Amino acid sequence: MTEFFEVQPPDQARQRWFSQITHQVEVEYIPTHETLGRVTADVIHSAEALPAFQRSMVDGYAVQANSTYGASDSLPTYLRVVGEILMGKEAEITVQKGEAALIHTGGMIPRGADAVVMVEHTQPIDEREIEVLKAAAPGENVLQIGEDVTPNSPILPARHRIKAQDIGAMLAVGWNEHVPVVKRPRVCIFSTGDELVHPLAEKLKLGQIRDINSSTIQALCAGAEAEIMGIVPDDAMELFKALEKALPTADMLVVTAGSSVSARDMTAQVINQLGKPGVVVHGVAARPGKPTILAVVDGKPVIGLPGNPVSAFVMFRLFGVPALAHLMGTPMAIQTKVAARVTVNVPSAAGREDYVPVRLIERNGDGEQWAEPIFGKSNLIFTLVGADGLLKIPLNVTGLREGVWGEVIL
Amino acid sequence: MTEFFEVQPPDQARQRWFSQITHQVEVEYIPTHETLGRVTADVIHSAEALPAFQRSMVDGYAVQANSTYGASDSLPTYLRVVGEILMGKEAEITVQKGEAALIHTGGMIPRGADAVVMVEHTQPIDEREIEVLKAAAPGENVLQIGEDVTPNSPILPARHRIKAQDIGAMLAVGWNEHVPVVKRPRVCIFSTGDELVHPLAEKLKLGQIRDINSSTIQALCAGAEAEIMGIVPDDAMELFKALEKALPTADMLVVTAGSSVSARDMTAQVINQLGKPGVVVHGVAARPGKPTILAVVDGKPVIGLPGNPVSAFVMFRLFGVPALAHLMGTPMAIQTKVAARVTVNVPSAAGREDYVPVRLIERNGDGEQWAEPIFGKSNLIFTLVGADGLLKIPLNVTGLREGVWGEVIL
Numbered sequence: 001m002t003e004f005f006e007v008q009p010p011d012q013a014r015q016r017w018f019s020q021i022t023h024q025v026e027v028e029y030i031p032t033h034e035t036l037g038r039v040t041a042d043v044i045h046s047a048e049a050l051p052a053f054q055r056s057m058v059d060g061y062a063v064q065a066n067s068t069y070g071a072s073d074s075l076p077t078y079l080r081v082v083g084e085i086l087m088g089k090e091a092e093i094t095v096q097k098g099e100a101a102l103i104h105t106g107g108m109i110p111r112g113a114d115a116v117v118m119v120e121h122t123q124p125i126d127e128r129e130i131e132v133l134k135a136a137a138p139g140e141n142v143l144q145i146g147e148d149v150t151p152n153s154p155i156l157p158a159r160h161r162i163k164a165q166d167i168g169a170m171l172a173v174g175w176n177e178h179v180p181v182v183k184r185p186r187v188c189i190f191s192t193g194d195e196l197v198h199p200l201a202e203k204l205k206l207g208q209i210r211d212i213n214s215s216t217i218q219a220l221c222a223g224a225e226a227e228i229m230g231i232v233p234d235d236a237m238e239l240f241k242a243l244e245k246a247l248p249t250a251d252m253l254v255v256t257a258g259s260s261v262s263a264r265d266m267t268a269q270v271i272n273q274l275g276k277p278g279v280v281v282h283g284v285a286a287r288p289g290k291p292t293i294l295a296v297v298d299g300k301p302v303i304g305l306p307g308n309p310v311s312a313f314v315m316f317r318l319f320g321v322p323a324l325a326h327l328m329g330t331p332m333a334i335q336t337k338v339a340a341r342v343t344v345n346v347p348s349a350a351g352r353e354d355y356v357p358v359r360l361i362e363r364n365g366d367g368e369q370w371a372e373p374i375f376g377k378s379n380l381i382f383t384l385v386g387a388d389g390l391l392k393i394p395l396n397v398t399g400l401r402e403g404v405w406g407e408v409i410l
Numbered sequence: 411m412t413e414f415f416e417v418q419p420p421d422q423a424r425q426r427w428f429s430q431i432t433h434q435v436e437v438e439y440i441p442t443h444e445t446l447g448r449v450t451a452d453v454i455h456s457a458e459a460l461p462a463f464q465r466s467m468v469d470g471y472a473v474q475a476n477s478t479y480g481a482s483d484s485l486p487t488y489l490r491v492v493g494e495i496l497m498g499k500e501a502e503i504t505v506q507k508g509e510a511a512l513i514h515t516g517g518m519i520p521r522g523a524d525a526v527v528m529v530e531h532t533q534p535i536d537e538r539e540i541e542v543l544k545a546a547a548p549g550e551n552v553l554q555i556g557e558d559v560t561p562n563s564p565i566l567p568a569r570h571r572i573k574a575q576d577i578g579a580m581l582a583v584g585w586n587e588h589v590p591v592v593k594r595p596r597v598c599i600f601s602t603g604d605e606l607v608h609p610l611a612e613k614l615k616l617g618q619i620r621d622i623n624s625s626t627i628q629a630l631c632a633g634a635e636a637e638i639m640g641i642v643p644d645d646a647m648e649l650f651k652a653l654e655k656a657l658p659t660a661d662m663l664v665v666t667a668g669s670s671v672s673a674r675d676m677t678a679q680v681i682n683q684l685g686k687p688g689v690v691v692h693g694v695a696a697r698p699g700k701p702t703i704l705a706v707v708d709g710k711p712v713i714g715l716p717g718n719p720v721s722a723f724v725m726f727r728l729f730g731v732p733a734l735a736h737l738m739g740t741p742m743a744i745q746t747k748v749a750a751r752v753t754v755n756v757p758s759a760a761g762r763e764d765y766v767p768v769r770l771i772e773r774n775g776d777g778e779q780w781a782e783p784i785f786g787k788s789n790l791i792f793t794l795v796g797a798d799g800l801l802k803i804p805l806n807v808t809g810l811r812e813g814v815w816g817e818v819i820l
Contacts, residue, residue: 087644088617148790195498209516215577216574
């Protein structure tokens, strides 16, 4: 049993935890139009050349470049117009020396032609003849076969989070199905606490509160398949049975503890019984969320969260969300941190990271971003409503002074 | 017919366009656990008080505060333990003067008690008696009824984009269904261009390319219900019929033009025939994407995009995505812009906004964010793969020098 009962700084805790997670999420193959936000399991290669034919990059006339040599405003060259290249059709015309074919942007370069003169550099004489006012070099305004993409070249890297433009890129080269992506990790969320009732319960009895942590954490699991497994009584055997049953088909287990100290301690004991290495981190030097448990069983991440809704939210954002990205082998989505100036003095204690819910605002019309802390007496979920992010107060700092730049985790 | 053929700066164009959009998206009522990312149509009020009973904020002993007056480390007060408050149950004990009841965090304060002494400030004598080492004031460590939320108080504002914590907040006060939200706007996406074929087409003929813009724009419409309506031939009557049929049930129409100039001009003419005011902006002082059309018909936004994939992407990000937020009456999602330093000189022209695809990186280990431009010859969608955002080069600037801070739109 590998246990570390000392409280650890968040970065070190995360690193130690991740280093023991060996489980990998499976791969599945899905149609391209369903891949938004998913993570590629492999490099995506192009099967085709793009473009697949020589295309005009402008509106103008397809010509043999040497027909235009010496042309200028003062001494134009005259070319015979032998037809128009229709969009979407194979060019049937052959362009000879001294000839030109009307072509549109994206049109297929006809046989014989090796350049396109922009329409702006021509002057029509009549329907059959144009003046060319500027010489074109061979290849000018022509996109060559495979110039964008050669066959077998990589389009998307492996472990890449697929964005809107990536879908376009795959479709452009004919990838429209069977895209290898990492399955959405399956997260099983449990709550313990005899005071909890299901949030859909019509009527609360005195002493009861609704289980909101499960739903909040489920909503934080965007990109994963998070299932609320329900409320388990404050009983070690019951919790053990519930976790043991879920573990084989889950990629990650989350347990939010009851509010009482005894309920929290029970979680750690049960996780250690579940398998090796068990609890890796027991306690994080952070506020809120100190009594967080980070564990690994069968190579899979298991996380025990404090019952307080703000603590559970902050700790899952700090550890659970990165663990989901880690399981999929991809970095966190870009730009989850921004800089902002603090609107008031925010005290803290050295040796502990504080995470303060803040609203991002502009003030003074100075164009700079300010972080305005949202304080609430009892640390309930309502302090997070309206919060745009969490202001981080670093480990060895005793607070941030008004006007100082801080880091905000979105 | 209100037409403005002069090219307009993007901000001014957007403002002029929005000022004529009068259409409002309808309201629907959905269960709370389905509201993530949706926009509230109305203020959400609490029907209940929270907490609904007096709760202990700590682990300790519920007492009458006046039983503890004068207690200190050197002169403790002795109290008789009369029982334990079970979690989730109505407290059945009544605490008299000189008595204490064991209570856990979140437990219900028993009758008679008005304060909780933290367990750290007590010392057990035996099972029936404790020493209290510190006096408690009335109300100490007790969360009063309604202290977090009073009945009828607002939980979420109207036109608020619902986040994970907001779901928890609604559930906490018993809102678990019938949440009034703005419907997902219905966006109908059309492509024109005789050279286009459906992206699922197995085999391309020479001269043909796949329609990737429809899919890219659909993917950019996260939060909306975007439907790909298909490819319309380069024919004004066909396009008119297609748009006219879609308009009554759509909240927004998007047309990506064929690559040729004639195809683009056709779009504007057809939109003007569709209804008043028709085209509001024809041409935006931006690169890429100058020939963009912003129109309004029946109070609904209609947008005509250039056929080039990068232009279509950038312009839809700049106009289409904000228009979706505008239709729902909500500000854009927070933090869609970040500051970053440019890794190389990026030239531009005054009087035009440039949008350059960039990768956000760290370099020199200086902890600062740098924007590295991704250049591609033919401006195809592949330049956007791997891009984290678009670096904006402002209207009246002739470029950004290496090391200068710029604005990146994610």
